[in-house]
Amino acid sequence: MRHPVVVGALLAVVATAGLLAGQTTGAAASAESASGGWYTELPDAIRVCDNATWQDGPESAPEGAIVVPAGDNAGFDFGQSGKTYWFAPGVHTLGDGQYSQITPGDGSTFLGAPGAVLDGMNKNVYAFTGHASNVRIAYLEIRNFGRGADNKNEGVINHDAASGWVMEHLYAHHNDGAAVFLGNANTVRFSCLKDNGQYGASAYREEIEGERAVKDLVVHNNEIAGNNQDDWETREQGCGCSGGVKFWDVEGATVTQNYVHDNLGVGLWADTNNVDFLFDRNWIEHNESEGIWYEISYNATITRNVFKKNGWVGGNDNQGSPSPAIYISESGGDARLPSEVSGSTDLNIADNYFEDNFSGVSIFENANRFCNSNGNTSKSYCTPFVSPTVIPEPHNTDYPNPINDTHPCYTGIANEPLRTDCRWHSRNVKVTGNEFRFERSNVPCAGTYCGVQALYAQGADNMSWAPYTVTEIQQNVMFSAGNSFADNTYIGDWKFAKGWGETVTWDVWRAAPYNQDAGSTLNGSSEEPPTPNALDTDTSTLEGSIGTWAAWYSASAERSAEAAHEGGYGLRVEVTEAHGWGVTTDNWPGFTARQGGKQIGFWARQGSPGVSAATLSVLWRDSSEELLRSDEITLDGLSTSWKEFTAELTAPAGTATVALELTGDGDAGEVLHLDDIVIADA
CATH class of the missing domain: 2.160.20.10 (Single-stranded right-handed beta-helix, Pectin lyase-like)
Incomplete structure (x- = not known):
């Protein structure tokens, strides 16, 4: 049978056997501030x-x-x-x-x-x-x-x-x-x-x-x-x-x-x-x-x-x-x-x-x-x-x-x-x-x-x-x-x-998807680092997979080399039924986000035959998964050449997640290409 030992009892025993004078033991000491001096000089008692x-x-x-x-x-x-x-x-x-x-x-x-x-x-x-x-x-x-x-x-x-x-x-x-x-x-x-x-x-x-x-x-x-x-x-x-x-x-x-x-x-x-x-x-x-x-x-x-x-x-x-x-x-x-x-x-x-x-x-x-x-x-x-x-x-x-x-x-x-x-x-x-x-x-x-x-x-x-x-x-x-x-x-x-051991900066370490060192400071700064992109890499660039993109209604969504803006792949959307269609990021309730200014950017073009217009909706939800607001970015002036779309938005107070919906009208067989989507903190 195990001989029972508890922290408090053990520390009490060693205290009677010569614990360093003036030092705190037990749970109370764990609240002691690191920047307070107990480490500044080697105690004589342990020499x-x-x-x-x-x-x-x-x-x-x-x-x-x-x-x-x-x-x-x-x-x-x-x-x-x-x-x-x-x-x-x-x-x-x-x-x-x-x-x-x-x-x-x-x-x-x-x-x-x-x-x-x-x-x-x-x-x-x-x-x-x-x-x-x-x-x-x-x-x-x-x-x-x-x-x-x-x-x-x-x-x-x-x-x-x-x-x-x-x-x-x-x-x-x-x-x-x-x-x-x-x-x-x-x-x-x-x-x-x-x-x-x-x-x-x-x-x-x-x-x-x-x-x-x-x-x-x-x-x-x-x-x-x-x-x-x-x-x-x-x-x-x-x-x-x-x-x-x-x-x-x-x-x-x-x-x-x-x-x-x-x-x-x-x-x-x-x-x-x-x-x-x-x-x-x-x-x-x-x-x-x-x-x-x-x-x-x-x-x-x-x-x-x-x-x-x-x-x-x-x-x-x-x-x-x-x-x-x-x-x-x-x-x-x-x-x-x-x-x-x-x-x-x-x-x-x-x-x-x-x-x-x-x-x-x-x-x-x-x-x-x-x-x-x-x-x-x-x-x-x-x-x-x-x-x-x-x-x-x-x-x-x-x-x-x-x-x-x-x-x-x-x-x-x-x-x-x-x-x-x-x-x-x-x-x-x-x-x-x-x-x-x-x-x-x-x-x-x-x-x-x-x-x-x-x-x-x-x-x-x-x-x-x-x-x-x-x-x-x-x-x-x-x-x-x-x-x-x-x-x-x-x-x-x-x-x-x-990952494999590759080194990253403080901002990357603290941002999604790693989210490490919340509440920590570096050289006196406690400012939360800006998030370079709320979306994961594949949803943004489609280089490794289709990410979270999925067909919603009257459309197909696939990772395609044909749809690449930079790199080898992009998102190819094809209308499968006439009139309204939609694709979405299928990871309810969305990607981690926070309130404040955002910079949205992505590239789009028509496929063959091409979708002439579409709308990208940005959906902000709170921690209870309630929709706070939806912002819309219109994709107009599309041609077979790539066009960059940007917008400055403000995520409302209480924002916890963000999701995307891409919708439009068109005839069956029409195609839209989308790539390099970014939702960044301003």
């Missing part, structure tokens, strides 16, 4: 490595404690349950054996005196191991454990990711692999995790009978700096195995008030089926890659954090990606999954401060990333909605001939609910109330994506058995998945990326 609180342990052994003398502690009995061990000042070693290590008993405590150091001498691979529960380790410097590559994806402290451990006031540095492994209901706090070979900390443990083995983590008030000294991304290109902290398949994590900086990779990385995370009041600065990467995971709140100068190296090394301060990759919100810690079934990015990162927030979905596909870099994993979540061996590593053809996400993926549930989705991501600052001259920019906000999808239609197309996924991510930017403050030279 853990400078504060050296690991030197503040008891100067003498607590009553009843077992004294561990300095020197070689090989053969010392560290395995007694319920005992407190006090490490005397000086350097402690564990002998020369590769697996010389401390294996605690249940409920035991390990305390260091000021000056106590546990040194692995680069001979011992692990410091603390085993499956004992409820162990506490505090006030120790722990260094030089591991033997290079042998420690990849291994942890030095709590190597076996045992449950209920509390690790606090530690200085864990120059260890190979991860300095700390996090298991179920673990806490690491007030610790300096610095210059380790792979990670400062990592959370992973194999599933136990289908249940997540790691739940309810607290990572609070640590300094996490300079990790990935062994440069794993160069050793194993694209391994995705480096940085400050890595979370894998964790349910419920509270990550608060940490100073995460100068890591040689990602700062905080939640990768693969993580659910229900809170990232609050962290200071994340100058990491080589992303500040926070939330990848194929769900339900997170990322609030009141500072992001400065992240992604500079990653952005230059991979110019095909934004290398953002926050990277949301195939991740989002889902009401079917827990939200006790995050407080929301959306993925919320709110009230954060960003300054001179390579780019801002990137919401991305790989169209090829789903269970049992060649685009799933977490090869043996499936989404949380399909059983089994961990795909039995052998799994699909051999596209186009999948080995495992029995998993439901291969055999039944074409049908619902598997079509939806077999892929990770970037959906229900809300980016609101943040302050984004970007001064191009301060950032080593390269490529297209420096200084962008991004909402896009990429991939290839290269799997015959996959039911998805890249176009479908792009449309979902941009228009129908509930992803939105709103009420943000932008200062500087920002660009915006959509």
